[in-house]
Amino acid sequence: MFEYALKGKPRYWIWLGFLATLILIAFYFWNLEHHIGAGRLLGLHRDLTWGLHIGQLAFFVGAAAGAVMIVLPYYFHNYKEFSKITVLAEFFAVGMVLVAMLSVFVVMGQPPRVFFVLLHPTPNSIIFYDLIVLSGYLILNLICGWTVLHAEYKGVKYPAWLKPIIYLAILWGPSIHIVTAFLLQGLPGRDYWLTAIMAPRFLATAFSAGPALLIVLALLAKKLTGFDVGQKAIDTIAKIITYAFIINLLFFGFEVFTAFYSGIEHHKAPILYLFFGYEGHTEYVGLMWLSMILALIAVVLLVIPPLRRNETALVLACLAVIASVWIEKGFALMIGGFTPNPFHTVTPYIPTFPEFMIAIGTWAVGFTIVTILWKIAISVYQSKEKGVFIKS
Amino acid sequence: MAISRRDFLKVIGFTGVTSAVATIGGVLIGRGEDILKEIKPASKVRWAMAIDTRQFKTDEDFQKVIEACHKAHNVPNIPDPIRQVKWIWVDTFEKAFPTIEHEYISEEIKKRKFLLLCNHCDNPPCVRVCPVKATFRRPDGVVVQDMHRCIGCKFCMAACPYGSRNYNFYPPREFLSQVNPEYPTRTTGVVEKCILCYERLDEGKQPYCVEASEGKMFFGNLNDPNSPVRKAISENIVIVRKPELTTKPMVFYII
Incomplete structure (x- = not known):
């Protein structure tokens, strides 16, 4: 089955080559950082030690957990419309969780020591659990997706032993997001994060932005390869995105209410900094409102049924959801958590070009994996559609 | 049957x-x-410190203390103000105590400077989050940092509500004019902070800062009613930083 990954049109190889170039650029900057010091290359500083990269952890762990929204209806409710997209969703989760894991890895100041986390397991640290749930989810999805696809390839039903593993993978999905939210929401003195709604919000953004990214990729695959996951499947996923995204916006409203009605200055300060500026610092005001406007555009496009069913409008809505959630969760979440700093002053954080390139490199690794796995899956499905006989 | x-x-x-x-x-x-x-039985010693902020008047009073610590511990002198490494430093009331700051408190207090360092909390969030036990709390209450175990994840810096932790954003050895061979130098990409001179406490000595303060700082066992720190706390008005977080800081400020 893997042989499908080894033959492709020139554009397949050009795309993989492009991703490999991005990975090499990221590797160059990451390596340089550890030689000359992060201070000379990145925008991080004393008052903001987790920036763009932990933001990518939050966003991509969500994208990975979002696959649950496809896998769960298919296996728990026997929702047949998702039969073609389920394996794609599982492979998508593999790539996304890899981006999340790499995003944590690039944050480490001493990468050779990273295995100390296993050598000296520390159950009171959330990172310990995050490592377990992330690597577990990666392996579970790889096993489930690969085995189901292989059964498809052989023209048989997947083996019975896989069923409990599939169920485990579905239940495991939300855990990666809850644990990642726990990294942030249990820290005293970080008022933007210290809220019980953090984990639910993480889930709501995951179940909207994750499937949105999946729809965009599935429609892109349709355009490139002609492989159609089915209109009904796309419609159902669009409905899931609509509900999850509206719930996310409601959660944000709850957050704003609590901070402002309570009138507690320290709870208000990060929101004020992000949306209106604080102590004369207005670095991210424009970006935050852009995120809000994108969210509103997405809601309008998703809520009105004829627009939601229109493919172009749906893609635009999905892109708006992805961009809005990325700004808010993949970026501003870190800034709000660290600003104002423990002295209640503002030290602005501007990510540098190398920092962005390292982040893009981690995305490139994820998308390389998704490309290869999807290439295999789509080739298997298409050869079956064409009725090509496959030797076992 | x-x-x-x-x-x-x-x-x-x-x-x-x-x-x-x-x-x-x-x-x-x-x-x-x-x-x-x-x-x-677990150690009955609980080290603590009280800083008499009334007695610190001139810049020299502060500099002596800071230099004693930074020289002995090979703390690099990094010019970049937002990426400095500092184990003990000076700031205003407003910044040191942002949660109890008020516009009408006495002008004298507003102008007063405060020595800031790791609080060696009784309930330290940094220890709770460290994934490799690189930072841990000794039975005598000292929160230690093992720079050779640290993986540089910076989780502890997100957890510390006092901004007392430092990440080596620059290769620290480039910023040392002289090296104290008694104490290790560090590498880039690890976190470090005040260790309350635990190596000196074990020898029965006081921390460098307390020694250099010439009586302006009190140190000792908080569980001993006759210790200098306990006396200083009971005889004066003291405050701690961000008490509402209940991290239970062990550095007290005499006002």
């Missing part, structure tokens, strides 16, 4: 196995208790 031979044997067998397990378990539990008895 008579019990069949088979059922009788079953019951006997079950009882036998259960009692054997219970006996072995009991022996093990008994031995565990003995082992616990042999372990010495």
